[in-house]
Amino acid sequence: MVGWAIAVHGGAGVDPNLSPQRQEEAKQLLTHCLNLGISALRSNASALDVVELVVRELETDPLFNSGRGSVLTANGTVEMEASIMDGTKRRCGAVSGVSTVKNPISLARLVMEKSPHSYLAFSGAEEFAxxxxxxxTENAYFITPDNVGMLKLAKEANTILFDYRIPTTGKCAGVESPVKMNGLPLSVYAPETVGCVVVDSEGRCAAATSTGGLMNKMSGRIGDSPIIGAGTYACELCGVSCTGEGEAIIRSTLAREVAAVMEYKGYRLQEAVDYVIKHRLDEGFAGLIAVSNKGEVAFGHNCNGMFKGCATENGFFEVGIWD
Incomplete structure (x- = not known):
């Protein structure tokens, strides 16, 4: 038997001038979610059950960009996406374009367990729900004053906003702002996708990721979060959840790459995470959390800060934003 381990994230790319109050709110939420997961693991819950439980909690709180806190499309609506993966048999489920489901991560699990498919989207996902x-619930449940204000800023700037809390000048991984995505300038950069990865005491790994996507995104845009192997991946070796520039994560199949270099290069978990962050993102910005079947936990990102936390059965507990 191995010791259990859990990691959680609320997005990579953080304003260094983020108010202390907002930083504390984020850390409190991550701490609460870790404690929820720890309690479940101590009660012998499976890794799959724990990642769903924790991500549901993150979707219910509007602090991060998922569920209740999802950002708005150019049409002023939400199009949420989520995926979940059970590493023991590499089973997976994913949804995107969801606009009325309170907890997309649970719908993703239902797709995995109750449908003959791995991925449902838009009206098909809604009908299945x-x-x-x-x-x-009604779409109005997801439309918060903060997100209405952000969409207004995005439309005025005629651009995509990741998050209004990031300044338009400064550096991210040593690169001068404004950050670009696919060659187009972004006003700000701070994705706040949420995710959780767990290895339980039986050595079973699981991963789950959920997001509202990009503020002012085109209707129909799908990011990395629901794409198995890009934003989410779990196998016998590890569980991985990614966050950041979705298009770059998709191109690099970032989550799967962590497992691949462990399997084919024989890297330990942190070595694998460091390798893919350095060599697979090209000019993109992203971060990820990971656990291994040996009870290891790892983080990695190439941008400024990441909302993250982890805990292990041997008593280690950490929540933070900065390196």
Whole structure:
């Protein structure tokens, strides 16, 4: 038997001038979610159950960009996406374009367990949710004053906003702002996708990721979070959840790459994370959390700060934003 381990994130790329109050709110939420996961693991819950439990909690709180706190599309609506993966048999489920489901991560698990498919999107995902009695709500539930204000800023600037708290000048990984995505300038950079990875005491790994995507994104845009192997991946060796510039994460198949270099190069978990962050993102910015079947935990990012936390069965507990 191995010792269990859990890691959680609320996005990579953080304003160094983020107010102390906001930093404390983020750390408190991550601490709460870790404690929730720890309690479940101590009660012998499976890794899969724990990642769903923790991400549901993050989706319910509007602090980060998922569920209740999802950013708005150019049309002023939400199009949420999520995925979950069970490493023991490499089973997975994913959804995107969801606009009424309170907890997209649980819908993703239902897709994995109750459908013949791995991925459902838009009206098909919504219909599947209704068929299985998933809790839904009006779109207004997701439209918070903060996100309405951010969308207004984005439209005025005629650009995509990742998050309004990031200044338009400064450096991210030594690169002068403004940050660009696919060659186009972004006003700000601070994705706040959420995710959780767990290895339980039986050595079973699982991963889950959920997001609202990009503020002012085109309707129909799908990022890395629901794409297995890009934003989320779990296998016998590890579980990985990514956050950041979705297009770069997709191109690099970032989550799967961590498992691949462990499998084919024989790297330990942190070595694998460091390798893919350095060699697979090209000019993109991203971060990730990972656990291994040996009870290891690892983080990696190439931008300024990451909302993250982890805990292990031997008593280690850490929540932070900066390196």
């Amino acid at each position: 209704r068929q299985h009695g998933v809790e839904v």
